[in-house]
Amino acid sequence: xxxxxxxxxxxxxxxxxxxxxxxxxxxxxxxxxxxxxxxxxxxxxxxxxxxxxxxxxxxxxxxxxxxxxxxxxxxxxxxxxxxxxxxxxxxxxxxxxxxxxxxxxxxxxxxxxxxxxxxxxxxxxxxxxxxxxxxxxxxxxxxxxxxxxxxxxxxxxxxxxxxxxxxxxxxxxxxxxxxxxxxxxxxxxxxxxxxxxxxxxxxxxxxxxxxxxxxxxxxxxxxxxxxxxxxxxxxxxxxxxxxxxxxxxxxxxxxxxxxxxxxxxxxxxxxxxxxxxxxxxxxxxxxxxxxxxxxxxxxxxxxxxxxxxxxxxxxxxxxxxxxxxxxxxxxxxxxxxxxxxxxxxx
Amino acid sequence: xxxxxxxxxxxxxxxxxxxxxxxxxxxxxxxxxxxxxxxxxxxxxxxxxxxxxxxxxxxxxxxxxxxxxxxxxxxxxxxxxxxxxxxxxxxxxxxxxxxxxxxxxxxxxxxxxxxxxxxxxxxxxxxxxxxxxxxxxxxxxxxxxxxxxxxxxxxxxxxxxxxxxxxxxxxxxxxxxxxxxxxxxxxxxxxxxxxxxxxxxxxxxxxxxxxxxxxxxxxxxxxxxxxxxxxxxxxxxxxxxxxxxxxxxxxxxxxxxxxxxxxxxxxxxxxxxxxxxxxxxxxxxxxxxxxxxxxxxxxxxxxxxxxxxxxxxxxxxxxxxxxxxxxxxxxxxxxxxxxxxxxxxx
Numbered sequence: 001x002x003x004x005x006x007x008x009x010x011x012x013x014x015x016x017x018x019x020x021x022x023x024x025x026x027x028x029x030x031x032x033x034x035x036x037x038x039x040x041x042x043x044x045x046x047x048x049x050x051x052x053x054x055x056x057x058x059x060x061x062x063x064x065x066x067x068x069x070x071x072x073x074x075x076x077x078x079x080x081x082x083x084x085x086x087x088x089x090x091x092x093x094x095x096x097x098x099x100x101x102x103x104x105x106x107x108x109x110x111x112x113x114x115x116x117x118x119x120x121x122x123x124x125x126x127x128x129x130x131x132x133x134x135x136x137x138x139x140x141x142x143x144x145x146x147x148x149x150x151x152x153x154x155x156x157x158x159x160x161x162x163x164x165x166x167x168x169x170x171x172x173x174x175x176x177x178x179x180x181x182x183x184x185x186x187x188x189x190x191x192x193x194x195x196x197x198x199x200x201x202x203x204x205x206x207x208x209x210x211x212x213x214x215x216x217x218x219x220x221x222x223x224x225x226x227x228x229x230x231x232x233x234x235x236x237x238x239x240x241x242x243x244x245x246x247x248x249x250x251x252x253x254x255x256x257x258x259x260x261x262x263x264x265x266x267x268x269x270x271x272x273x274x275x276x277x278x279x280x281x282x283x284x285x286x287x288x289x290x291x292x293x294x295x296x297x298x299x300x301x302x303x304x305x306x307x308x309x310x311x312x313x314x315x316x317x318x319x320x321x322x323x324x325x326x327x328x329x330x331x332x333x334x335x336x337x338x339x340x341x342x343x344x345x346x
Numbered sequence: 347x348x349x350x351x352x353x354x355x356x357x358x359x360x361x362x363x364x365x366x367x368x369x370x371x372x373x374x375x376x377x378x379x380x381x382x383x384x385x386x387x388x389x390x391x392x393x394x395x396x397x398x399x400x401x402x403x404x405x406x407x408x409x410x411x412x413x414x415x416x417x418x419x420x421x422x423x424x425x426x427x428x429x430x431x432x433x434x435x436x437x438x439x440x441x442x443x444x445x446x447x448x449x450x451x452x453x454x455x456x457x458x459x460x461x462x463x464x465x466x467x468x469x470x471x472x473x474x475x476x477x478x479x480x481x482x483x484x485x486x487x488x489x490x491x492x493x494x495x496x497x498x499x500x501x502x503x504x505x506x507x508x509x510x511x512x513x514x515x516x517x518x519x520x521x522x523x524x525x526x527x528x529x530x531x532x533x534x535x536x537x538x539x540x541x542x543x544x545x546x547x548x549x550x551x552x553x554x555x556x557x558x559x560x561x562x563x564x565x566x567x568x569x570x571x572x573x574x575x576x577x578x579x580x581x582x583x584x585x586x587x588x589x590x591x592x593x594x595x596x597x598x599x600x601x602x603x604x605x606x607x608x609x610x611x612x613x614x615x616x617x618x619x620x621x622x623x624x625x626x627x628x629x630x631x632x633x634x635x636x637x638x639x640x641x642x643x644x645x646x647x648x649x650x651x652x653x654x655x656x657x658x659x660x661x662x663x664x665x666x667x668x669x670x671x672x673x674x675x676x677x678x679x680x681x682x683x684x685x686x687x688x689x690x691x692x
Contacts, residue, residue, distance in 0.1 A: 060616075060619055061619065061622060062622035062623035063618075256621060260618070265616070267613020267614040271581070271600075272399075273406055273629070274600055274629025275603070275631060276407060277407070278628075278630050279629050280627070281620065281627040282620070282624075282626045283617075283619070283625050288624045
């Protein structure tokens with residue numbers, strides 16, 4: 001079998017903003033399928049802000065590993081269809097997820113633990129969901145949103161929860177999950193269009209654009225009585241505004257710091273407020289909360305089916321568009337879950 | 347009754363280092379004792395780094411209130427003896443604590459809630475402890491040390507715990523409590539003398555001076571396998587070193603940030619490690635954990651009595667020395683609990 005595939009590789013690490021030229025699309029021979037392996041034709045691959053942290057010599061310690069130069073980008077959630085199987089429990093035609101994305105064909109070791117377990121090869125039930133939903137609400141995005149609210153106890157309801165980057169893949173789920181659990185939800189995003197979508201379609205209680213006013217000002221107007229929980233995807237001035245706006249005993253769940261991925265990060269200068277107001281700040285990765293996956297999928301799957309949960313996708317067509325998709329995500333020009341639809345597999 | 351007393355007042359707010367000239371000692375008439383009040387002749391008053399945060403126009407939101415200029419400094423823990431009582435439950439000769447310190451005589455409303463409850467008038471059992479111990483191990487210092495370890499789950503034992511400013515009032519208790527609960531304890535302090543005391547007398551497992559080497563380097567040598575818990579009294583470079591050194595799932599308890607009280611604070615630039623390593627950072631005030639007070643006093647009282655817990659005091663003599671005591675505390679030149687012994691009451 002002389003199958004040839006294509007993959008996106010990192011050509012050089014960006015200093016500052018990521019650009020198209022930092023990547024290249026390379027033709028590669030696909031290895032023969034060994035025992036315990038399956039060959040997957042990928043159909044959808046994920047594009048997430050956190051990938052930016054891996055476009056460097058060394059990713060932050062404890063985070064997912066950096067992408068090597070001139071090699072496959074391993075560790076990106078992906079959906080595909082099994083086209084050949086030598087692994088027990090997987091058969092041709094199965095729709096699966098795994099973590100060998102940004103390429104059209106992948107040979108996957110069915111027993112290999114990928115992305116802290118989240119990305120380990122798994123068959124998906126596509127009778128209840130579109131395949132790509134497993135990269136969104138029913139996958140890592142849903143798990144991150146759900147876990148973030150869970151680790152700071154915001155699923156008990158009755159509190160005021162602020163979610164930043166609320167029109168993003170994780171944020172747009174977090175606001176809705178927080179609402180479904182009976183919280184008052186404040187959302188912020190980067191444009192008035194997104195704010196309208198959050199208010200009209202996702203039914204948040206208040207929303208503001210951080211590009212229209214200072215974050216502190218926007219938050220104060222949206223939550224004059226203060227907030228109990230902040231779901232942080234942004235860092236920087238957003239996190240500082242949250243610490244200012246927190247009530248005593250408030251909690252922060254940090255899943256990312258997108259405002260700082262392309263610059264030198266600066267910590268929150270008002271961290272002492274954590275002492276003054278007995279605040280808790282928890283960083284977390286969705287994939288560290290795999291024990292919540294089944295609960296999350298059941299709950300969000302039901303909510304999707306009966307229309308209480310909405311998801312929106314920004315889809316880029318064709319594998320070669322993956323770098324553009326990442327650039328757009330980091331620039332904040334996408335809404336909901338950003339995906340590459342691999343329509344151009346050979 | 348024409349009793350005259352003396353009190354320390356703030357004359358002006360320091361910009362930068364606090365100096366003697368920011369205070370003055372003023373003669374004041376003592377009000378007559380009203381119904382529900384007691385007159386206390388103070389004998390010991392507390393000197394804590396956190397007082398520095400109140401020497402400004404406005405203290406951090408949610409923290410204890412700022413000291414007004416040219417008025418009594420309310421809200422500082424103090425020990426004294428009741429010399430007149432019109433309050434039920436208090437009689438002449440009782441040794442009490444309350445929060446009207448930095449003066450020789452205080453008229454205390456027995457029912458007034460002071461310092462979030464901690465400083466509310468209370469009779470002390472001096473058959474089991476020296477009176478001033480209630481400003482140290484058996485008072486706010488013990489409570490802060492105990493609560494800090496409690497809020498991050500470090501009382502379960504079996505972990506590696508780093509305590510900074512470990513020769514200070516809170517730190518020296520935190521290291522010992524952490525040891526008593528079966529943890530491996532790493533301590534840091536500002537001089538080789540303090541390091542020797544920590545190793546020889548307090549029996550910590552490893553210790554280093556941040557003045558002899560970079561904090562990161564010292565921590566790495568003392569805890570090459572990383573730390574599970576960091577008890578933070580210092581902030582700044584110490585907190586950054588802790589985030590670097592944390593194992594997955596590690597926890598930080600912040601009780602103070604003494605390195606930043608006289609300068610513009612900068613947050614930890616490596617806060618993203620909280621996401622990468624699933625870290626929890628909790629700020630807290632001892633006085634927010636009053637429910638632990640009885641447990642703490644019983645446990646530490648027993649440990650003091652049988653010699654398993656040691657405390658050291660740096661005592662300044664006479665009310666007028668209180669500002670000097672504060673200056674020395676902030677400069678890191680005191681060891682253990684810093685106290686003013688009010689031997690000069692009229």
